[in-house]
Amino acid sequence: MNVVLWIVAGVLAAVLLVSTSKMFVPREKLASLGGAAAEWVLDFSPAALRAIGVLEILGAAGLILPAALDIVPILVPVTATCVALLFVGAVIMRLGRGEKATIVPDLVYLAMAVFVAWGRFGPESFVN
Template identity: 90%
Template sequence: MNLVLWIVTGLLAAVLLVSTSKIFVPREKLASLGGAASAWVLDFSPGALRALGILEILGAVGLILPAVLDIAPFLVPVTATCVALLFVGAVIMRLRRGEKATIVPDLVYLAMAVFVAWGRFGPESFNG
């Protein structure tokens, strides 16, 4: 179980890191690169996109480093819960925009974050 949690955590952190491109790439270019799935970036200001990117970087770091460095490892499930809330927001945004076809990846990432939070708060916590 611990190995599965580490794999899911690593995949989720990688997804978060990849999605931070919104910090560096202009939103018009992002919207044109991803087609319909990335048109949502035009609904947000550059500052809001930068804030989302920073939250994603913090999420990726918070999922991995506390456990690896053994410094406040209780932050891993807390971060996973926050990442789950981030993806709840993404799902809500997609539903409001009527993008039901592109909602599946966000639901998968949400499930991954909930799984990590559950596993690290419960059966495979770092406190034991």
């Protein structure tokens, strides 16, 4: 179970890091490259997209670094909970835009974050 939690946390961290491209790529270009699934960026200001990107970077770091460096490892499930809330926001935004077809990846990432939070708060906690 520990290995599975590490793998899921690693994949989720990678997804969060990749999605930070919204901080560096102009929203118009991102919307045109990503198709219908990326048009949501046009609804947000560049500052809001940077803020979301910062949250994603912090989430990626918080899923891996506290446990890997053995510095306050309780932050891993706390971060996973925060990442789950980030994806709840993404799901709500997609539903508000009527994007039922593009909501599936966000639901999968939400489930992954909940799984990591559950596993690290419960059966495979880093805190003894």
